[in-house]
Structure formats: structure tokens, C-alpha cells
Amino acid sequence: MRDTASPFEFDGPVPLDCMINRRAEADTIRAWTHESQLMALVAPRRYGKTSLIRKIASEGEKVGLMVVTADLFEVASLSDLVLRLERAWAQHTPEELRPTAGKILSSAQAGVSISGAGFALTMADKPTTDPEPALHALLELPAQLAQHRPGRILIVLDEFQSVAGVPEAQALIWKHAWQQRQSVSYLFAGGGPGMLSTAPDDRERPVGQMRTLQLDRLPAAELREVIKDRFAARNRDVSDVVDGLVAASERHPQRTMLLAHLLWQEVPAGERATTDDLEAxxxxxxxxxxAEARATMSGLTVGQRKVLRAVAEYGTPMAARALRALGLPKTTAQKAAPHLVATGLIEDTDQGWRVIDPLLARWIRTNYGTRA
Incomplete structure (x- = not known):
């Protein structure tokens, strides 16, 4: 009977003791928090960004760094933003600071509270409530709390690219972050090269001074060792196929763990993995x-789908053979490629173009391949 208790986490943030090779990145972010500059953490989806943030928060607490993380994924409005920030403070404010934070928010008389439910109750009682005073109160809270504790406060705005859909919020966030930088650090985390496109770049708040860390794919050598060790610890041998697994996953953090997990399901205890197991x-x-791949393709225009297919099959959206095989006008490719880059589907690297998700690329080649 096969042991299905896989040691590979692939669905959601990774437990701290299972993280691979993000020590340098965590140390870099922590070092930057002591500088009076804004910070950005940029990574495609499923690269371990949220897991890294949790690691920074967990380790920061041990050295007196207070970390408040707000998840802004698909934030839809100013009111929604207020709710996200209020919940973040409710979740991450240390017990010893909760009375102080509660008094500060109460004195603002903006309908927010440290319990995390204040603004929801306010809107339920009065749906036409203007959320801007509440937003100001929550954005001013870090600097006010910093006066009541030693050490810095780190505010992490995760999935910050979603704020682009709430333009009126962006100026307020940048303004408060810049003004508070002497006592409060801000980390803007999200995906896509356009995440910081709305940052002010003027003399008073130069985005060019922002510290930016781009998460890369995981090192192949370390991935191979971790995968082999986890299999071996449970009496399984993947020595013959681990190179193929890492090649198939293209060192993508989440996709590597998913493939390792699925390979685990194929290899009984005491057995040696084969190429057939890897193919399975x-x-x-x-x-x-x-289902996800089909939804992704359906959400694109015809031209964008063709460019995605061209990159998956030919490694470039401009190859003459790809343009002919897919009936893709060069002008369409030139217009569609930047959109796919901005949405985190493809990237142009030193090694050439590629689909960021290796499984999406393989799915495209398997289902729609035009190459012999």
C-alpha cells in the first residue's frame, strides 16, 4: 500500500520549515527595513512571495520588528480597502499595543476599531458612509503607534497591484508611506512588472529610490537535493528522474513542488522512481x-492567445514560423506581447521568451501544438 502523506507542500503558502532557499531574500528585506526608503517585492504568482512575507514576519517578531500584513488581492473600492486594512491591524497588532491602537482609532471617530469589525458595522448601519476618513485613520495609525514602542514597524501591502483598480487610493497610500518612512517601513508586494507603474516619481517622492527585490526561480541544484532528500527520508529513490522533474518544472517554485507531490503518488515505499513514473x-x-488553463485562454483575445501559443511552442512571439503557423500578424504580436507580460503570463529573459508557468506552456503544446 502506498504512503500518500506527501512531504511536498504545493497548495497555498509553504510552512516556514519547508521553505527552500529564501534565506538571502528574507535577510535582504529585514536589512532594508532599517533604511528610510520604501521597498518592493516583485514576483509572479506562485513564486512563494506570501510564504517569504510570513517568514519575515515570524522571524522579525523575535528581534522586535512589528509586521502588519494586509492582503489586497482583488480589492475593489475604498470601502473594501478600509476593511482589508482594519482586519490586518486586528490580526497583527500585538496584545500590549491593542489598547493604544484602539484608543487612537476611536479618537479618529471614523468608524474603525482594533476588533476588525468596526467599519463593517458602520457600513451596515449607514451604507452611504464616506470611507476616506476611515482610510486616513488606518494609514496614519503606523506612525502614531511607532511613538509607543521601540523598533520599527513594517507594513506589508500584499498583492499591491490590485490597488491599480482603486485609483483614488493610490495617492493616499504613497503619501502616507513616504511621510512615515523615518519610523515605519513599507513593503509593496505583488506580481508583474507594472506593479509600481503608479508610484509617484517626483522630486519629493522619487520611486527611483525605492528598494526593489525581484524573486527568481529556485536554484536547480538545491531543488534536486531537497527533492531527493525528502524522498529518501521516506525510503524512496528518485535519483534517476530528479533531473527530469526539475527540467519539466523549469525551477518554478510551486510547479516543482506540485510535480514532486504527484511523483510521490506514483512511487511506493522501497521503490525507485522510473521515467514512466515521472511521465505519469x-x-x-x-x-x-x-480547467485553469482553459480559463486563462478564454480570458484572452484571439491575438493574445496566439502570442501565448507562439511563446509556448516557438520560444518567441516573433518567429516567422510561428507567425505563419498561427496566422498571427506581426503587428498583432507586437501589441499583444506587452499585455501578456504585464499580466504575468510571459516574460522576456536573458535566455529569451518563455511562459512563466511551465505547466501552462506544456498544456498548450500538448493540446494545441503546431510543431511536428
Whole structure:
């Protein structure tokens, strides 16, 4: 009977003791918090950004760094932003500071509270409530709390690219972050090269001075060792296929763990993994991403779909053979490629173009391949 208790976490943030090779990145962010500059953490989806933030918060607490993380994914309005920030403070404010934070928010008379439910109750009682005073109160809270504790406060605004959909909020956030930088650090985290496109770049608040850390794919050598060690610790041997697994995952953090997990399902205890086992794991992975891949393709224009296919199959959106095979006008490719880059589907690297998600690329080649 096969042991299905896989040691590979792939669904959601990774437990701190399972993280691979993010020590340098965590140390860099912590060092930057002591500088009076804004910070950005940029990474595609599923690169371990949220896991890294949790690591920074957990380790920061041990050295007196207070970390407040707000998840802004798909934030829809000023009121929604207020709710997200209020919940973040309710969740992350240390017990010894809760009375002080509560008094500060109460004195603002903006309908927010340290309990995390104040503004929701305010809106339920009066749906036409203007959220801007509440937003100001929450954005001013870090600097006010900093006067009541030693050490710095780190505010993490995760999935910050979503704020682009709430333009009136952006100027307020940048203004408060810049003004508070002497006592409060801000980390803007999100995906896509356009995440910081709305940052002010003027003499008073130069975005060019922002510290930016781009999360890369994981090192192949370390991935191979971790995968082999976790299999070996449970009496399984993947020495013959680990190179193929890492090649198939293209060192993508989450996709590597997913393939390792699915390979685990194929290899009984006491056995040695074969290439057939690896192929079975890859096939299972393609089945698992099928619905997501179809939704991704359906959400694109015809031209964008063709460019995505061109990159997946030919490694470039401009290859003459790709343009001919897909009936893709060069002008369409030139217009569509930047959109796919901005949405985090493809990237132009020193090694050339590629689809960021290796399983999406393989799914495209498997289902729509035009190359012999």
C-alpha cells in the first residue's frame, strides 16, 4: 500500500520549515527595513512571495520588528480597502499595543476599531458612509503607534497591484508611506512588472529610490537535493528522474513542488522512481491544471492567445514560423506581447521568451501544438 502523506507542500503558502532557499531574500528585506526608503517585492504568482512575507514576519517578531500584513488581492473600492486594512491591524497588532491602537482609532471617530469589525458595522448601519476618513485613520495609525514602542514597524501591502483598480487610493497610500518612512517601513508586494507603474516619481517622492527585490526561480541544484532528500527520508529513490522533474518544472517554485507531490503518488515505499513514473506525474499535473488553463485562454483575445501559443511552442512571439503557423500578424504580436507580460503570463529573459508557468506552456503544446 502506498504512503500518500506527501512531504511536498504545493497548495497555498509553504510552512516556514519547508521553505527552500529564501534565506538571502528574507535577510535582504529585514536589512532594508532599517533604511528610510520604501521597498518592493516583485514576483509572479506562485513564486512563494506570501510564504517569504510570513517568514519575515515570524522571524522579525523575535528581534522586535512589528509586521502588519494586509492582503489586497482583488480589492475593489475604498470601502473594501478600509476593511482589508482594519482586519490586518486586528490580526497583527500585538496584545500590549491593542489598547493604544484602539484608543487612537476611536479618537479618529471614523468608524474603525482594533476588533476588525468596526467599519463593517458602520457600513451596515449607514451604507452611504464616506470611507476616506476611515482610510486616513488606518494609514496614519503606523506612525502614531511607532511613538509607543521601540523598533520599527513594517507594513506589508500584499498583492499591491490590485490597488491599480482603486485609483483614488493610490495617492493616499504613497503619501502616507513616504511621510512615515523615518519610523515605519513599507513593503509593496505583488506580481508583474507594472506593479509600481503608479508610484509617484517626483522630486519629493522619487520611486527611483525605492528598494526593489525581484524573486527568481529556485536554484536547480538545491531543488534536486531537497527533492531527493525528502524522498529518501521516506525510503524512496528518485535519483534517476530528479533531473527530469526539475527540467519539466523549469525551477518554478510551486510547479516543482506540485510535480514532486504527484511523483510521490506514483512511487511506493522501497521503490525507485522510473521515467514512466515521472511521465505519469506530468500527465496528472496537466489534468490538474486543465480547467485553469482553459480559463486563462478564454480570458484572452484571439491575438493574445496566439502570442501565448507562439511563446509556448516557438520560444518567441516573433518567429516567422510561428507567425505563419498561427496566422498571427506581426503587428498583432507586437501589441499583444506587452499585455501578456504585464499580466504575468510571459516574460522576456536573458535566455529569451518563455511562459512563466511551465505547466501552462506544456498544456498548450500538448493540446494545441503546431510543431511536428
Amino acid at each position: 506525474a506530468i500527465t496528472a499535473a496537466l489534468r490538474q491544471v486543465d
